[in-house]
Amino acid sequence: MKIITFLFLTSSILGFSQSLPISFEESTDPAYFFTCFDCNFGLAVDPLDSGNPVGELTSYDYAEFGSAQTIELDQYVDLSDDNNNTITFRINPLNGSGSGNHMLKFSGGTPPYTAEVRFNTIGTGWQTITLDFGPNLGVYRNLIIFPDFQSFETDVYLIDDIAGAVNVPPRATPSKDAPIPTIPANKVKSVYGETYTNIEYLYNFSESFREVDIENNGNKALEVDLGYYGAGFRNTDVSSDAYVHFDYWTTDATRFAFRVNSENPLTNDKQYVLGTGGSEAIVKNAWTSVFIPLSVYGGQGVNLQDVYQYNFVDDGGTGTVFIDNIYFTSESNLSVNGFDLTGLSVSPNPSSSSWNINTQNQILSMVEVFDVLGKSVMSLSSKSTSVKIDAEHLQAGIYIARLSTQEGNMHTVKLVKN
Numbered sequence: 001m002k003i004i005t006f007l008f009l010t011s012s013i014l015g016f017s018q019s020l021p022i023s024f025e026e027s028t029d030p031a032y033f034f035t036c037f038d039c040n041f042g043l044a045v046d047p048l049d050s051g052n053p054v055g056e057l058t059s060y061d062y063a064e065f066g067s068a069q070t071i072e073l074d075q076y077v078d079l080s081d082d083n084n085n086t087i088t089f090r091i092n093p094l095n096g097s098g099s100g101n102h103m104l105k106f107s108g109g110t111p112p113y114t115a116e117v118r119f120n121t122i123g124t125g126w127q128t129i130t131l132d133f134g135p136n137l138g139v140y141r142n143l144i145i146f147p148d149f150q151s152f153e154t155d156v157y158l159i160d161d162i163a164g165a166v167n168v169p170p171r172a173t174p175s176k177d178a179p180i181p182t183i184p185a186n187k188v189k190s191v192y193g194e195t196y197t198n199i200e201y202l203y204n205f206s207e208s209f210r211e212v213d214i215e216n217n218g219n220k221a222l223e224v225d226l227g228y229y230g231a232g233f234r235n236t237d238v239s240s241d242a243y244v245h246f247d248y249w250t251t252d253a254t255r256f257a258f259r260v261n262s263e264n265p266l267t268n269d270k271q272y273v274l275g276t277g278g279s280e281a282i283v284k285n286a287w288t289s290v291f292i293p294l295s296v297y298g299g300q301g302v303n304l305q306d307v308y309q310y311n312f313v314d315d316g317g318t319g320t321v322f323i324d325n326i327y328f329t330s331e332s333n334l335s336v337n338g339f340d341l342t343g344l345s346v347s348p349n350p351s352s353s354s355w356n357i358n359t360q361n362q363i364l365s366m367v368e369v370f371d372v373l374g375k376s377v378m379s380l381s382s383k384s385t386s387v388k389i390d391a392e393h394l395q396a397g398i399y400i401a402r403l404s405t406q407e408g409n410m411h412t413v414k415l416v417k418n
Contacts, residue, residue, distance in 0.1 A: 019075030020143075021163035024053045034069045034145075041069055044158060048126070054160040059098060059147035061154055071143045075167035077106055079115060079137035087117075087131045087164040091157055096124045098155030099148045104131055107208040108141030110226050110318040115140055118149065126158075138318070139168055142208070171251070171320060173212070177219045178247040178287050178324035183331050189241065191233050191310060192326040194219050200234040212322070221324040226256050230311035235263060238328040239304040243291040246326045253282055255317025258292065260310055262303035268311075270300035275317055280414055281370050281400040288400075288412055294328070346401075350416035351391055357403065357413065358386040366404040369415070371397070391417050 018026060018033075024043060026032065033055060034041040040060075046052035057069055079085040087104065098121070105116035115138075117131040147157050181188070181195045190196035208225040222229070238244075244260055255275030261267045272292045275282040280290075298304050310326060344359045357367065367387050369378040377394065380387060389401065399415040 018071070019073050019167050020077060020165065021161065022071070023161055024055045024159075028053075034071055046158065046160065052160070054092075054158045057145065057147050057157045057159055059154045059157070061152040069145045069147070072108075073141050073143060073167075074170065076109070076139045076141045076170055077143065078139050078166045078168045079106060079133045080139065081166070082135040085133040085137060085165050087133065087162070088129065089162040090126050090128050090160045091121060092126045092159075093121050093124050094156045094158060096155070097153065098157070099151035099153040101149050101151060103146040103149040104129075105144045105146065106133075106137075106140035106142060107144060108210070108225055109138045109208070110314065110320065111136070111138060113227060121157075133165075139171065141170065172285075173223075174214050174221075174249045174287065174322055176287070177215050177217070178221055178249070178322075179289070181245075181325050181327070183329055187331045188327045188329045189236060189238060190325075190327040191231070192222070192246075193324055195325065196327060198233075199236055202232040202234065204229070204231040206230070214322075219324075221322050224312050224321050224323055226253060226312075226314035226317055226319050226321060228311065228313050230259075230309055232309045235306050235308045236328075237305045238294060238307055241294060241304075241328045241330045243331075244294055244297075244310075244326075244328050245289065245291050247287050247289050247324045249285075249287045249322040250282060250319055251285055253284075253317060253319030253321050255282070255315055256319075256321060257313050257315040258290075258310070259313065260294075260297045260302055260307055262306045263308045264306050265301065265303060267300075267302050270297050270302050271311075271313070271315065272296050273315055280398060283370055283400050283402060283412060286402060291329075344411070344413075346413055346415065350418040352418050354391050355389045355401075355415055356386065357389065357401065359403075360385065362405045362407070364403055365406045368402045368404075370400045370402065389415070391415075 024033065028043065030042050040058040042056045044054055044056040046054050100120050100122060102121065103116055103118045115133060117133055119129050119131055121127055148154055185196050188196050190198045192198065206229040208227055209229045210223050211220045212223050213220055246258065253275060255273065255278060257271035257273045259271040272279055274280055294304055312321065312323065346355055346357050349355055363385055364382040364387055367380045367382060367389065368376055369389060371377050394417050396417050399417060401413045401415050403411045403413065
């Protein structure tokens with residue numbers, strides 16, 4: 001699904017990307033550098049040095065956040081070391097007509113809320129800015145400058161020599177698209193994905209997310225840096241449906257929650273939690289399908305006759321999650337990539353000693369068991385349609401078994417140890 005409007009700190013990347021330090025000598029194409037939200041960017045010449053190219057940022061009178069001007073970095077910036085997360089740059093307010101109040105922010109990482117520092121300029125002329133980004137930060141892919149932050153005042157700013165911190169390689173991403181859903185369209189009300197016709201999309205809001213085309217074939221997915229991401233859609237009655245579904249892929253998420261909100265009554269915090277202390281474990285490095293009973297939300301006061309919004313929130317966790325195929329449905333098909341394990345059974349479940357997994361039509365090649373932190377606690381090879389999992393040594397709790405078949409398909413099963 002195409003995202004139509006980006007709000008807050010998101011960006012639609014149309015040009016190229018690069019890494020720190022940035023001297024504006026790397027390209028003569030302005031698109032190589034900044035992409036703007038309510039702003040303008042170009043390349044100019046330093047008035048004090050005709051041989052020195054610089055960036056030229058023009059702020060607009062956008063009072064709520066100020067004009068946002070973003071560089072997407074191909075080498076991410078690591079701010080996790082408090083002894084080496086200082087950013088420096090030079091800036092020149094050309095006219096002295098601005099507010100003097102600005103902000104530099106990094107996004108596209110976690111935690112997203114605190115990777116920002118406000119700074120001030122005085123009068124006109126070149127000024128060197130040094131910003132310390134403080135402790136407990138992470139790795140980020142976007143650099144954002146807000147000239148005239150939260151002000152209707154405007155100016156033209158020259159900028160040069162952005163440097164500091166440490167460059168690190170980009171984080172891991174899925175190598176393949178999410179599985180194509182197989183539930184019949186007449187049993188689905190979709191809000192994100194290409195397989196079905198989606199309910200009318202209205203808006204989104206986020207601390208940091210973007211759409212990505214993993215296999216460059218037009219099948220988009222959401223890349224959500226855990227903080228707060230949500231989207232609104234036309235008010236819809238899902239009271240006759242049984243589940244809300246999404247597929248996710250992550251290599252580092254520790255905990256996140258999925259919320260479904262109604263407008264009447266207004267809800268914004270009714271959620272289902274995955275990961276540490278949640279209702280199910282996070283499976284890492286594989287597309288995983290989640291079917292949440294809508295009774296989970298109805299029981300928390302969500303009016304299922306009037307849902308209008310979904311959210312993915314960190315709920316105290318960290319990491320990045322790729323999301324696709326968000327829909328409501330009257331039918332559950334708990335498969336990771338759309339294949340059907342006829343006659344699949346797990347017994348007993350819950351169990352205090354062992355689980356027996358059986359399937360009629362697929363030969364299992366591997367069974368991996370993960371705890372609620374996504375850590376692998378067991379791996380079993382197989383060449384059979386049945387596998388016995390010994391649970392004697394496991395602590396009581398919830399586990400996820402990832403079943404792999406000889407055909408290369410995968411399926412997840414929730415296991416409960418009592």
